[in-house]
Amino acid sequence: MKVSELSAESGVSVATIKFYLREGLLHAGLQTAANQADYDGGHVRRLRLIRALIDVGELPIAAVRATLTAVDDESTSLHDAFGAVMHGLDTVPPDDTAPDIAAARREVDAWLRRRRWKIEPDAPAPHALATAVAILRQFDFPVTLADFDEAAASAERSAEFEVAYARGMADRAAAVETMLIGTVVFERALAEIRRLALEAVSARTERRHGSGPRRPV
Amino acid sequence: MKVSELSAESGVSVATIKFYLREGLLHAGLQTAANQADYDGGHVRRLRLIRALIDVGELPIAAVRATLTAVDDESTSLHDAFGAVMHGLDTVPPDDTAPDIAAARREVDAWLRRRRWKIEPDAPAPHALATAVAILRQFDFPVTLADFDEAAASAERSAEFEVAYARGMADRAAAVETMLIGTVVFERALAEIRRLALEAVSARTERRHGSGPRRPV
Numbered sequence: 336m337k338v339s340e341l342s343a344e345s346g347v348s349v350a351t352i353k354f355y356l357r358e359g360l361l362h363a364g365l366q367t368a369a370n371q372a373d374y375d376g377g378h379v380r381r382l383r384l385i386r387a388l389i390d391v392g393e394l395p396i397a398a399v400r401a402t403l404t405a406v407d408d409e410s411t412s413l414h415d416a417f418g419a420v421m422h423g424l425d426t427v428p429p430d431d432t433a434p435d436i437a438a439a440r441r442e443v444d445a446w447l448r449r450r451r452w453k454i455e456p457d458a459p460a461p462h463a464l465a466t467a468v469a470i471l472r473q474f475d476f477p478v479t480l481a482d483f484d485e486a487a488a489s490a491e492r493s494a495e496f497e498v499a500y501a502r503g504m505a506d507r508a509a510a511v512e513t514m515l516i517g518t519v520v521f522e523r524a525l526a527e528i529r530r531l532a533l534e535a536v537s538a539r540t541e542r543r544h545g546s547g548p549r550r551p552v
Numbered sequence: 553m554k555v556s557e558l559s560a561e562s563g564v565s566v567a568t569i570k571f572y573l574r575e576g577l578l579h580a581g582l583q584t585a586a587n588q589a590d591y592d593g594g595h596v597r598r599l600r601l602i603r604a605l606i607d608v609g610e611l612p613i614a615a616v617r618a619t620l621t622a623v624d625d626e627s628t629s630l631h632d633a634f635g636a637v638m639h640g641l642d643t644v645p646p647d648d649t650a651p652d653i654a655a656a657r658r659e660v661d662a663w664l665r666r667r668r669w670k671i672e673p674d675a676p677a678p679h680a681l682a683t684a685v686a687i688l689r690q691f692d693f694p695v696t697l698a699d700f701d702e703a704a705a706s707a708e709r710s711a712e713f714e715v716a717y718a719r720g721m722a723d724r725a726a727a728v729e730t731m732l733i734g735t736v737v738f739e740r741a742l743a744e745i746r747r748l749a750l751e752a753v754s755a756r757t758e759r760r761h762g763s764g765p766r767r768p769v
């Protein structure tokens with residue numbers, strides 16, 4: 336298909352498609368004339384992937400490029416590609432030696448061992464989780480890692496499904512893409528569900544308490 | 553305390569503190585001399601809040617300002633302030649009329665009614681959830697809203713705790729701040745736990761399958 340058809344099919348403007356081609360996020364089409372190229376279903380799929388990472392995952396262009404490089408690198412095993420994709424989603428942790436974060440990090444590591452979750456030493460997620468726990472405590476939330484056990488068990492069941500689903504894909508690129516989309520988009524969906532639950536519970540509580548400056552006297 | 557002491561206490565550099573003062577994110581200290589002001593525990597707490605929103609919530613400065621305005625506006629009820637804070641976290645949805653998103657949106661609305669979750673008509677989360685569902689389907693994930701029932705029940709239990717905890721705070725500003733921190737930081741913690749679960753399950757599956765180009769022959 337022509338670039339105008341690719342634009343209609345994907346819902347991405349021609350100008351944006353050309354930007355992604357220049358930035359190396361989208362592979363070039365098959366050159367059919369001096370100023371014309373032919374695009375296929377693979378381009379439509381890649382455009383959808385890029386839009387999902389930017390619009391839903393809110394990744395900056397540089398992170399999208401790094402993540403897509405991991406998708407396209409055929410020399411790594413599926414697991415290493417999954418890891419590269421997931422590690423690329425987290426911003427690199429600052430060299431944070433605050434004592435409360437270091438203490439939370441030791442608790443996170445013990446919790447991961449207890450769960451028998453094998454995590455690469457350079458994965459950014461344990462540090463990010465420790466930082467979150469330390470911040471909750473700074474704001475006096477009485478939180479321990481055990482409070483996340485239920486969420487972890489549920490995440491593990493969901494991960495079993497997602498990993499099996501991705502590994503069942505016909506080819507390697509589709510498997511890594513599926514893992515990436517699953518991670519970014521399920522994460523977003525679950526965050527939105529939490530926000531909806533908070534709003535619903537707050538509304539219910541407001542009716543019960545009926546307090547606050549707006550209450551008619 | 554002096555600005556240098558505020559910096560030491562909060563871990564935020566003096567230059568950054570001055571930037572937040574200029575940007576109106578941090579309220580001015582009590583002027584004690586022409587070029588000196590006195591800061592207190594409220595400033596430390598506000599700096600921690602700003603850093604959590606930026607570092608953990610990854611909010612841009614404009615969104616931090618909008619969210620803090622909702623925290624500081626004493627004229628709204630607690631529930632309205634919670635709503636303003638949570639709606640401020642989501643980017644405003646584009647005027648998206650794609651038929652697959654519109655279809656998913658109708659499913660989201662029916663699901664919310666079924667759960668008896670009362671959500672404001674202008675809340676961005678239902679649209680964001682519908683978009684996530686539509687994208688998962690574009691990538692052939694066979695997902696329905698019922699798949700999120702378990703996550704929703706768990707989010708509701710967690711929200712009951714968080715809302716009660718925030719409402720139990722001594723004053724209104726602390727309640728809204730606590731709700732904001734809880735939303736942003738728990739969300740991040742749960743996302744990191746999902747990434748950890750995916751990595752752990754992928755590692756376990758890799759050992760079982762032992763497939764991939766790196767397998768020694």
